[in-house]
Amino acid sequence: MVYARLIIMRLLKAVIVLFLIVIFNFLLIQLAPGDPAAILAGQAGAADQEFLNQLRERFGLDQPMYVQLWRYVSGIAMLDFGYSYRLGVPVFDLIMDRLPATLLLTGTAFVLSLVLGIVAGSMAAARVKKPSGSLIMALALVFYATPLFWVALMSVVVFSVYLGWLPAYGLYTVGAGHTGFALALDIAKHLVLPATTLALFFMAIYTRMTRTSMLDAAQQDYVKTARAKGLKPSIIQRRHVLRNALLPIITLAGLQAGQMVGGAILTETVFAWPGIGRLMFEALEQRDYNLLLGIFFFSAALVIVFNIITDLVYSLADPRIKKGAA
Numbered sequence: 190m191v192y193a194r195l196i197i198m199r200l201l202k203a204v205i206v207l208f209l210i211v212i213f214n215f216l217l218i219q220l221a222p223g224d225p226a227a228i229l230a231g232q233a234g235a236a237d238q239e240f241l242n243q244l245r246e247r248f249g250l251d252q253p254m255y256v257q258l259w260r261y262v263s264g265i266a267m268l269d270f271g272y273s274y275r276l277g278v279p280v281f282d283l284i285m286d287r288l289p290a291t292l293l294l295t296g297t298a299f300v301l302s303l304v305l306g307i308v309a310g311s312m313a314a315a316r317v318k319k320p321s322g323s324l325i326m327a328l329a330l331v332f333y334a335t336p337l338f339w340v341a342l343m344s345v346v347v348f349s350v351y352l353g354w355l356p357a358y359g360l361y362t363v364g365a366g367h368t369g370f371a372l373a374l375d376i377a378k379h380l381v382l383p384a385t386t387l388a389l390f391f392m393a394i395y396t397r398m399t400r401t402s403m404l405d406a407a408q409q410d411y412v413k414t415a416r417a418k419g420l421k422p423s424i425i426q427r428r429h430v431l432r433n434a435l436l437p438i439i440t441l442a443g444l445q446a447g448q449m450v451g452g453a454i455l456t457e458t459v460f461a462w463p464g465i466g467r468l469m470f471e472a473l474e475q476r477d478y479n480l481l482l483g484i485f486f487f488s489a490a491l492v493i494v495f496n497i498i499t500d501l502v503y504s505l506a507d508p509r510i511k512k513g514a515a
Contacts, residue, residue: 199500203493207486211265214485215258218478261482270483275475280483284465288487290360291464293376294457295449297384302391303442309392310399311431317404326400333393341386341459348382355381358461383460387453391445398441402434409433443499447492 252260264271270280309325316322332340349357356379361367367375407430415425454466461467465484472480 196497196501199497203497207489207493208262210489211262211486212258214482214489215261218482219254265486270486271479273472273477273480275472275477275480280480283468283480284483284487287463287465287468290462291450291453291457291466294380294383294387294462294464295446295453297380298387298391298453299442299446299449301384302388302445303395303438305388306392306395307399307431307435307438309396311403311426313396313400314403314407314430315426317400325396329393329396331393332389333397335389337386337390338455338459340389341383341456344382344386345459355379357382360463383456383462386460387449387456391449394441394445395438398438399434402437403430406430406434439499439502443495443502446495446499450488450491 261271268281270284272278273280273283276283309329313322313325313329316325345357348355356362358379360379361372361375362379365375403426450466453462453464454470456462457464457466458470465487469481469484471477472484
């Protein structure tokens with residue numbers, strides 16, 4: 190009952206936040222330079238005023254801003270995001286076609302960064318006065334400070350061009366005709382470089398956060414009591430220190446999961462990964478504002494969903510949150 194109430198309250202807040210985001214994004218796009226009708230006319234090889242007027246009328250660009258906003262908000266309520274100016278295809282269909290690839294990439298990178306970050310941070314905290322602990326934190330600092338695009342390019346050069354171990358771009362090998370397990374294995378090979386590249390930066394953050402949280406938790410009275418009782422260091426580290434140190438990491442992970450969706454733009458572009466990040470880049474180049482608004486909406490919705498999941502996980506990890514929601 191408590192969890193149901195928590196979910197309902199979060200969903201109500203999410204609807205309000207999403208509505209405000211939709212309005213803000215629409216107004217922001219209206220201020221962006223460039224005329225979609227002029228760009229379309231240029232692509233069609235006809236830029237006379239009559240043709241421009243026909244395009245504006247076709248896409249509703251000749252209407253006042255408040256009318257366009259009302260039509261857009263009303264359409265979203267019916268899951269109608271309009272048509273892509275450039276492709277003439279429903280925006281919803283384009284996003285649904287690309288979304289699974291983005292979720293696969295960001296989901297894999299998220300799990301990889303969180304697991305490796307917690308493991309590395311735990312090892313660094315347990316070896317705080319040893320060279321191995323310092324080495325872990327030094328590597329985390331390097332991954333944190335290194336630009337993502339440089340890591341992506343160097344990984345392609347080293348592992349694809351020089352060593353030839355992994356494919357450099359795409360979701361799967363075009364024309365190979367793989368099916369079943371062979372197709373899954375092919376996709377997994379293509380996933381290694383972009384997922385690892387995207388995960389390294391966030392793994393460095395989780396490593397640093399885990400180490401700091403565990404060192405703080407190790408100084409608490411309940412840990413000193415556990416030591417006084419004669420419990421093994423490994424049990425104290427796992428049951429008492431790590432469990433309580435995970436609470437701030439859960440909060441951070443929920444925020445980072447949403448950021449990964451937006452941060453995948455660069456990764457998808459470098460590795461030609463067919464996700465919504467690359468689709469957003471293409472839409473921005475072509476001034477395809479309807480498509481941009483649709484991608485913004487889904488990105489915001491994913492961030493909100495991740496935050497709700499984080500609240501639920503946090504309430505499971507810390508019963509005091511559940512009691513406070515009751």
